[in-house]
Amino acid sequence: MNLVINIPEKYLFNQSSETLKFLLKLNTAIDMYRNGLLSSSAAAYEFLYECKKRGIECQTYENIEELDAEVAMLAKELP
Numbered sequence: 921m922n923l924v925i926n927i928p929e930k931y932l933f934n935q936s937s938e939t940l941k942f943l944l945k946l947n948t949a950i951d952m953y954r955n956g957l958l959s960s961s962a963a964a965y966e967f968l969y970e971c972k973k974r975g976i977e978c979q980t981y982e983n984i985e986e987l988d989a990e991v992a993m994l995a996k997e998l999p
Contacts, residue, residue, distance in 0.1 A: 925944075932940055949966060952958035971978050981987040 953963050968978055
């Protein structure tokens with residue numbers, strides 16, 4: 921599906937049209953997820969896809985214990 925929205929330049933608030941396009945897509949996906957119109961697996965897939973596009977390697981865990989250990993470690997470090 922393609923959707924065309926004409927937004928005058930004065931409403932870009934010093935950001936590129938690409939940034940605005942990305943934010944509109946992201947906020948729409950978040951709202952769809954919040955309202956049960958997008959599954960968590962689809963949201964996770966989109967997140968991982970975006971990370972890959974940006975050259976960010978995603979962390980994977982072999983088991984739940986490994987994940988729990990990292991969560992516990994982060995809980996100690998964050999306020």
